Amino acid sequence: MTSFGERAWTATADARAAIDELPFLTGLGAGTLDPAMFRHYLEQDALYLAGYARALSLLAARAPDTASASFWATSAVGCGVVEAQLHADLLGEELLGAVPLSGVLGTTTPSPTCLGYVSYLVATAATAPYAVGAAAVLPCFWVYADVGGRLARQAATAPGHPYRRWVDAYADGGFQEATRQARALTDAAATASPQDEPAMQAAFATAVRYEHAFWQAAWNREHWPPLTARTAAPSTMGA
Numbered sequence: 001m002t003s004f005g006e007r008a009w010t011a012t013a014d015a016r017a018a019i020d021e022l023p024f025l026t027g028l029g030a031g032t033l034d035p036a037m038f039r040h041y042l043e044q045d046a047l048y049l050a051g052y053a054r055a056l057s058l059l060a061a062r063a064p065d066t067a068s069a070s071f072w073a074t075s076a077v078g079c080g081v082v083e084a085q086l087h088a089d090l091l092g093e094e095l096l097g098a099v100p101l102s103g104v105l106g107t108t109t110p111s112p113t114c115l116g117y118v119s120y121l122v123a124t125a126a127t128a129p130y131a132v133g134a135a136a137v138l139p140c141f142w143v144y145a146d147v148g149g150r151l152a153r154q155a156a157t158a159p160g161h162p163y164r165r166w167v168d169a170y171a172d173g174g175f176q177e178a179t180r181q182a183r184a185l186t187d188a189a190a191t192a193s194p195q196d197e198p199a200m201q202a203a204f205a206t207a208v209r210y211e212h213a214f215w216q217a218a219w220n221r222e223h224w225p226p227l228t229a230r231t232a233a234p235s236t237m238g239a
């Protein structure tokens with residue numbers, strides 16, 4: 001019998017194929033991505049990770065056992081410290097125009113996609129059954145582990161690849177192992193709560209679609225549209 005994760009991974013094959021074909025990731029793997037697009041991605045991802053850490057912390061508080069709670073809490077710390085440091089280092093590189101991460105967090109506005117994704121994860125982790133929350137946060141682990149592993153093999157053949165450090169971070173054995181643990185915990189939650197499987201599948205699929213949207217938003221350098229005043233239509237009623 002297949003696990004929840006195997007079923008969810010198969011069910012999202014089309015969405016994941018669309019992710020693989022995104023021009024942002026194609027350029028990232030080849031090392032030809034416009035640095036301005038990569039910087040936009042890093043700035044938004046720094047904001048996303050702060051929200052993702054909150055979702056993981058909420059999940060840890062609702063976990064059914066100490067081992068599960070410890071993993072989600074440790075992962076939340078990893079978002080807040082380890083990955084934040086990676087972003088800070090990358091944003092300080094000359095290629096991207098050095099601006100401290102603190103400046104990014106203080107002045108950058110979350111894009112509509114970033115805000116939507118973070119809001120969805122935090123709300124799901126806080127209010128949905130534990131198993132559904134686990135399914136919602138899993139794609140951020142699994143999709144990045146999958147994409148990072150493939151891009152790392154591609155980057156290894158390109159000397160002087162400008163984004164090699166970012167790619168290697170997600171192909172790293174430690175991150176790959178964390179992804180395996182997240183999958184195992186989510187599979188266990190599905191086994192313990194089979195009645196939640198439909199909601200878990202929906203949550204997993206929604207998060208995969210948000211992963212696609214997040215990279216597409218970086219390619220578009222998405223911002224909120226400017227607000228324009230509406231001109232009131234003249235009244236057609238007589239005095």
